Amino acid sequence: MKSMWDFVEIMCPYCGEFQQTDVDISAGSQDYWQDCQVCCCPILFELTVDGEQGFRVIVKRDDD
Numbered sequence: 001m002k003s004m005w006d007f008v009e010i011m012c013p014y015c016g017e018f019q020q021t022d023v024d025i026s027a028g029s030q031d032y033w034q035d036c037q038v039c040c041c042p043i044l045f046e047l048t049v050d051g052e053q054g055f056r057v058i059v060k061r062d063d064d
């Protein structure tokens with residue numbers, strides 16, 4: 001059984017810094033907040049899981 005955690009690289013919508021973060025794809029599609037590792041602003045993660053293999057993450061600011 002493979003890990004249900006995966007890594008994704010995102011660009012902070014506030015400061016523009018790229019960073020890696022882990023996502024829990026076992027929980028399915030979900031939206032959640034996570035602070036930027038660089039500027040500590042709250043980033044909205046929109047995680048969409050497409051079956052067991054694929055997923056995608058969209059990041060947004062809280063004022064979008």
Ligand SMILES: [Zn+2]
Pocket residue numbers: 012013014015016017036037038039040041
């Ligand atoms: Zn940032």
